[in-house]
Amino acid sequence: xxxxxxxxxxxxxxxxxxxxxxxxxxxxxxxxxxxxxxxxxxxxxxxxxxxxxxxxxxxxxxxxxxxxxxxxxxxxxxxxxxxxxxxxxxxxxxxxxxxxxxxxxxxxxxxxxxxxxxxxxxxxxxxxxxxxxxxxxxxxxxxxxxxxxxxxxxxxxxxxxxxxxxxxxxxxxxxxxxxxxxxxxxxxxxxxxxxxxxxxxxxxxxxxxxxxxxxxxxxxxxxxxxxxxxxxxxxxxxxxxxxxxxxxxxxxxxxxxxxxxxxxxxxxxxxxxxxxxxxxxxxxxxx
Amino acid sequence: xxxxxxxxxxxxxxxxxxxxxxxxxxxxxxxxxxxxxxxxxxxxxxxxxxxxxxxxxxxxxxxxxxxxxxxxxxxxxxxxxxxxxxxxxxxxxxxxxxx
Numbered sequence: 587x588x589x590x591x592x593x594x595x596x597x598x599x600x601x602x603x604x605x606x607x608x609x610x611x612x613x614x615x616x617x618x619x620x621x622x623x624x625x626x627x628x629x630x631x632x633x634x635x636x637x638x639x640x641x642x643x644x645x646x647x648x649x650x651x652x653x654x655x656x657x658x659x660x661x662x663x664x665x666x667x668x669x670x671x672x673x674x675x676x677x678x679x680x681x682x683x684x685x686x687x688x689x690x691x692x693x694x695x696x697x698x699x700x701x702x703x704x705x706x707x708x709x710x711x712x713x714x715x716x717x718x719x720x721x722x723x724x725x726x727x728x729x730x731x732x733x734x735x736x737x738x739x740x741x742x743x744x745x746x747x748x749x750x751x752x753x754x755x756x757x758x759x760x761x762x763x764x765x766x767x768x769x770x771x772x773x774x775x776x777x778x779x780x781x782x783x784x785x786x787x788x789x790x791x792x793x794x795x796x797x798x799x800x801x802x803x804x805x806x807x808x809x810x811x812x813x814x815x816x817x818x819x820x821x822x823x824x825x826x827x828x829x830x831x832x833x834x835x836x837x838x839x840x841x842x843x844x845x846x847x848x849x850x851x852x853x854x855x856x857x858x859x860x861x862x863x864x865x866x867x868x869x870x871x872x873x
Numbered sequence: 874x875x876x877x878x879x880x881x882x883x884x885x886x887x888x889x890x891x892x893x894x895x896x897x898x899x900x901x902x903x904x905x906x907x908x909x910x911x912x913x914x915x916x917x918x919x920x921x922x923x924x925x926x927x928x929x930x931x932x933x934x935x936x937x938x939x940x941x942x943x944x945x946x947x948x949x950x951x952x953x954x955x956x957x958x959x960x961x962x963x964x965x966x967x968x969x970x971x972x
Contacts (some may be wrong), residue, residue, distance in 0.1 A: 590927050594962045605962075612964030616935075642928040650966050785900070785929065790907050790936040814896065
């Protein structure tokens with residue numbers, strides 16, 4: 587059975603008012619999500635195209651059975667978080683200053699004393715996303731604190747945050763049904779992690795011949811070496827054809843990272859909810 | 874399966890799609906557009922014979938729209954009920970110019 591658009595269709599059928607809010611947001615977000623480009627011109631794609639990928643992977647990872655068990659509120663939160671999780675990459679100067687005064691950087695500056703704005707945002711973009719969503723909730727048509735809090739937390743949760751923290755990631759009872767924030771954050775963390783295929787950076791939009799930094803060349807080259815990502819009921823399959831032999835160890839490292847994230851997210855799902863992430867292994871398949 | 878038929882009329886390019894635009898066929902459309910958009914000021918994607926479009930297909934349409942936004946305009950035409958439902962459920966009916 588196709589998993590295409592399952593979350594979106596369920597939301598439309600069960601909560602058309604929330605679905606309309608998503609539609610209104612998508613229209614606005616299309617240009618807002620281009621905001622990362624001036625600061626990160628040579629970075630992998632973080633536009634609405636990436637959001638679409640993460641949403642598609644969420645549908646595929648969940649599958650029809652798990653999606654049927656989600657509440658309309660959970661569909662809404664997950665869809666919005668798919669669109670919003672990287673919005674922090676493109677904060678303007680004023681918002682960068684404002685949000686930086688609210689974010690807990692921990693010991694980051696002890697080891698990154700000379701970090702510039704781009705480096706800081708890259709390291710903490712999930713937190714900037716959380717601040718952005720809270721500030722612009724009305725613009726994004728988010729109807730209430732009951733949906734705003736989970737959208738913020740699930741968006742932040744796509745990287746780094748502790749999904750076992752019950753205060754940060756509670757199970758909530760809302761007007762739109764139960765919202766299991768830890769589970770949703772686990773799904774988006776995994777979906778984001780596996781958006782690594784060649785189509786992540788569309789050939790129509792990216793000219794990789796102009797890259798100069800080794801880090802960017804390797805990142806794009808690694809993506810180019812992954813022909814496509816397949817998601818089955820029990821696994822994640824990366825179909826690869828290394829661009830050159832130098833990319834083989836990078837692909838192995840990437841696959842290891844995906845497996846780590848998968849293991850963590852499965853554990854969150856099992857321990858923090860009655861829902862599941864069915865996939866168990868991430869595998870490289872050399873074409 | 875996807876077949877792609879192209880017609881040019883000065884700086885207007887009409888691309889008629891037949892079949893399915895999904896993960897397996899989207900790269901083909903992306904390649905065709907990449908090779909033919911230089912100098913185009915009006916891109917028309919004719920969907921009269923398109924049976925289905927997946928998320929991968931939507932991505933290619935959006936990518937093309939981004940390019941055409943800088944050099945002209947893009948619209949999709951003859952959208953079937955099935956395809957229109959997909960545009961509406963994803964919110965893309967508000968982003969694309971549909972005639």
